[in-house]
Amino acid sequence: MAPCRHLPSRRAALLGSGALFAWTQLPKLARAEGRDPRLLVIVLRGALDGLGAVAPVGDPDWIGLRGDRALVLDGKTPALALDSFFALNPAMPNLYRLYKVNEATIVHAAATPYRERSHFDGQDVLESGFAKPGVYDSGWLNRALLALTSGGRVDASGAGALAVGPVTPLVVRGRAPVMSWAPQLVVPASDDTRARLLELYQHTDLKLAAALEGRIRLAALAHADGSTASGPPPQLPPPGIARARAYFAEAAGTAARYLARPEGPRVGAMGFVGWDTHVNEGVADGQLAGLLGALDGALAAIESNLAAAWRETVVAVITEFGRTARINGSNGTDHGTGTVALLVGGALKGGRVLADWPGLKTAHLHEGRDLKGTIDLRAVLKGLLRDHLRVEEAALAESVFPGSAGVAGTAGLVRAA
Amino acid sequence: MDTSKKAVAALALNRFGLGPRLGSIAAIAADPRAALLADLDRPRAGELAAPGLPSSAQAFRTVADANAERRARQITMAKAEEAKAQAEPSMREGGVPTANAAATKMATEAVPNPGRQIYLNEAKARIDAALGSEVGFAERLVWFWSNHFCISADKIQSMSGAYEREAVRPHILGRFQDMLEAAESHPAMLFYLDNTVSIGPNSVAGINRTRGLNENLAREILELHTLGVRSVYTQEDVSRFANVLTGWTLLPAADNPDHGGEFAFNRRLHEPGAQTILGQVYSEGGVEQGKAVLHDLARHPATAKHVAGKLTRHFIADEPAPALVESLARTFQDTAGDLKEVAKALVASDEAWSLPPTKLKRPSEWVTAMVRAGGGTTADPRRFTAGQASLGEPLWRPPSPKGYADDEASWIDGMGQRLDIAHTYAERVAGALDPRFVIDSVLEGTVSAKTTQAVVRAESRQQALALLFMSPEFQRR
Numbered sequence: 001m002a003p004c005r006h007l008p009s010r011r012a013a014l015l016g017s018g019a020l021f022a023w024t025q026l027p028k029l030a031r032a033e034g035r036d037p038r039l040l041v042i043v044l045r046g047a048l049d050g051l052g053a054v055a056p057v058g059d060p061d062w063i064g065l066r067g068d069r070a071l072v073l074d075g076k077t078p079a080l081a082l083d084s085f086f087a088l089n090p091a092m093p094n095l096y097r098l099y100k101v102n103e104a105t106i107v108h109a110a111a112t113p114y115r116e117r118s119h120f121d122g123q124d125v126l127e128s129g130f131a132k133p134g135v136y137d138s139g140w141l142n143r144a145l146l147a148l149t150s151g152g153r154v155d156a157s158g159a160g161a162l163a164v165g166p167v168t169p170l171v172v173r174g175r176a177p178v179m180s181w182a183p184q185l186v187v188p189a190s191d192d193t194r195a196r197l198l199e200l201y202q203h204t205d206l207k208l209a210a211a212l213e214g215r216i217r218l219a220a221l222a223h224a225d226g227s228t229a230s231g232p233p234p235q236l237p238p239p240g241i242a243r244a245r246a247y248f249a250e251a252a253g254t255a256a257r258y259l260a261r262p263e264g265p266r267v268g269a270m271g272f273v274g275w276d277t278h279v280n281e282g283v284a285d286g287q288l289a290g291l292l293g294a295l296d297g298a299l300a301a302i303e304s305n306l307a308a309a310w311r312e313t314v315v316a317v318i319t320e321f322g323r324t325a326r327i328n329g330s331n332g333t334d335h336g337t338g339t340v341a342l343l344v345g346g347a348l349k350g351g352r353v354l355a356d357w358p359g360l361k362t363a364h365l366h367e368g369r370d371l372k373g374t375i376d377l378r379a380v381l382k383g384l385l386r387d388h389l390r391v392e393e394a395a396l397a398e399s400v401f402p403g404s405a406g407v408a409g410t411a412g413l414v415r416a417a
Numbered sequence: 418m419d420t421s422k423k424a425v426a427a428l429a430l431n432r433f434g435l436g437p438r439l440g441s442i443a444a445i446a447a448d449p450r451a452a453l454l455a456d457l458d459r460p461r462a463g464e465l466a467a468p469g470l471p472s473s474a475q476a477f478r479t480v481a482d483a484n485a486e487r488r489a490r491q492i493t494m495a496k497a498e499e500a501k502a503q504a505e506p507s508m509r510e511g512g513v514p515t516a517n518a519a520a521t522k523m524a525t526e527a528v529p530n531p532g533r534q535i536y537l538n539e540a541k542a543r544i545d546a547a548l549g550s551e552v553g554f555a556e557r558l559v560w561f562w563s564n565h566f567c568i569s570a571d572k573i574q575s576m577s578g579a580y581e582r583e584a585v586r587p588h589i590l591g592r593f594q595d596m597l598e599a600a601e602s603h604p605a606m607l608f609y610l611d612n613t614v615s616i617g618p619n620s621v622a623g624i625n626r627t628r629g630l631n632e633n634l635a636r637e638i639l640e641l642h643t644l645g646v647r648s649v650y651t652q653e654d655v656s657r658f659a660n661v662l663t664g665w666t667l668l669p670a671a672d673n674p675d676h677g678g679e680f681a682f683n684r685r686l687h688e689p690g691a692q693t694i695l696g697q698v699y700s701e702g703g704v705e706q707g708k709a710v711l712h713d714l715a716r717h718p719a720t721a722k723h724v725a726g727k728l729t730r731h732f733i734a735d736e737p738a739p740a741l742v743e744s745l746a747r748t749f750q751d752t753a754g755d756l757k758e759v760a761k762a763l764v765a766s767d768e769a770w771s772l773p774p775t776k777l778k779r780p781s782e783w784v785t786a787m788v789r790a791g792g793g794t795t796a797d798p799r800r801f802t803a804g805q806a807s808l809g810e811p812l813w814r815p816p817s818p819k820g821y822a823d824d825e826a827s828w829i830d831g832m833g834q835r836l837d838i839a840h841t842y843a844e845r846v847a848g849a850l851d852p853r854f855v856i857d858s859v860l861e862g863t864v865s866a867k868t869t870q871a872v873v874r875a876e877s878r879q880q881a882l883a884l885l886f887m888s889p890e891f892q893r894r
Binding site for chain 2: 046118119135165168173189190194196197199200203204205208211212214216274275276
């Protein structure tokens, strides 16, 4: 018995009969202004290499850092110039198009307050909105909804958020009701997970290593001749980047359809995994290029499925931290600090790269190895929540991003109402 | 507490139990052997508190009644459809076949098969018992014996869960002889191994009909349940034993609205006369003749050796040391098949504590251990059985009467699927389960530095948990 693909799970129905239909009243104040804003947050888990996504081609130290793996304007796969300094990874033509029509903003050298290098802690800080890692049971997006509720700006019985995926991302967890939807297209363990497990087996259990290797070879064989006889069910693309592309597009596209509905939710969150590119990062034509291409496809699906509502939407693509400025010994990058945040949507005043560029000389790198974080990501998010959803400053500084009174929300990210 | 004590506790939970849960390593670390024995000393250990589950005969009747009602509806509806077709010229083209197909469809919808739901209810009771048990040694013995005396839900779904509760669970710490008799006389076994259609050639029914002997049950009792293949019996012994067992059957549901599905000895099917098996003469005595054969089989040295070999292979190593098998067989012999004493001897052996964990957990054990480590105390039986099935070990559906294999070679090629299951489970629990908490608090630091490193370096909680559940120390016991 296959569950229906495009219905929210039973959890939503359990929240109370009014929930599904009352969401329409979500940002009341914004509505009073004649707007009906939407905000979708996409968390890239594993730490996106910001320098691989948006390259500082105008920085004189750029090529010295990455050598022939540096994205450049005149490379074999030329990067797409955003301005005189930054260029976009060519795997993202949709994002480039949106940027050109002022519907995309790139924030560079951004970071959360977290300065260690654990993915889990980093994701907790990114999503909880708290300045320090810890065990949190709610995320900033959920608390922003609550703030709208208590401020009388939304119907208290109806404020709700959409979570995409079998696990509700922390950013949207909390007391405000959440409705969750999971794509049927479950992504099996990624090539990366398989490779890590193989590495573990090679050091601990050679029999298990041999068995897993056999399986990997078989999958490669099936992939090579296009047959999936011994692999996954035929409706699934073969494992690897094709499947990631299908999953990203389906998950993001469905989220957009919900946000587009007149009675649907107005905020949502989802996570994509696979960004921990320690080995053979493949900025131009490998792993990272494939993932960025899949993300680009997801953005296109969101734009197309939102239809008219795109004009009132902001999508924020964020990640826990960046990666080392230099390439490591395995043609990859290790855990770092500063990275990019990608904002897209018709509600943006886009076509800009926001950066307080720290420079790439070793002396300018964080601990001599990472791009510094010069823009506090919380400032960007606070700016969006304040100017797009109309969450009050006091709530942003106290309950949404606790202890962030000193971090002013970035002004002017969205178009004037 | 020092690490080596925790490691021994973890070994005990993995080798003899169902894997660590939060707090269980600390709870038993002071004396893991005593904890294993205490698990067996609990009152009614091995039995299942399962109020509301039907007996095997009730389940059998429920399914049979539904089948009969469906057939009746089908016939009634087919007649109605046919009449309609006659009345309306436009429908005549399809005629009788179309009318029949439509009636079958309607009848199936009106009276669905209750067997699947009974199976799922039984599965849930079993899974929850495994997830809820503190140590799980008694449950592991249930699983072992249920696999030893296996039947298949593919052939008799309605009774598959009740069979285990009725024939296996009450005897895992009792006498082998009692379990043997309970299993071989259970309607599910008689149906599974075709004894219900076995008729003595010289019995009243045999003379009146053309059908005759079916050797299936007799052969499997000798080959799989007692003496073991290529041991001491001949084809003649098989045939004669089959004669002895004729008449062991179950009451048909159609004629017995209150007792259908229960065991019955039907004298009219029984081959009359004395039979000689393994050189021993068994005089005619109706059902007692068969019980006498089972009694002697249970005490045969070949049975002791066969059972001791399987137990050590299951709990200790794929290729156990012959001395260990012999020692366990001796315990079996000396105690007249006291299965609690046999289980205790296994725990008391040096090998149980000195051999490295080389056994690969079977899918059922591994999935259960994963959910236990994840803090699960109850599970959705559909999802759980589907996961186990995708790993090649569907619950109560072994591919043959031999049951599921117990060696590494049979399961190791399933690592790819295991990883996908681990990944799927991790995806579901990652939101509320910290991998470091599992390592530190559930597994109490008993995983290797290499595994810990891989887990800590993972790109997401989901990946970290998948790697942890797939690590050698989580898969081997």
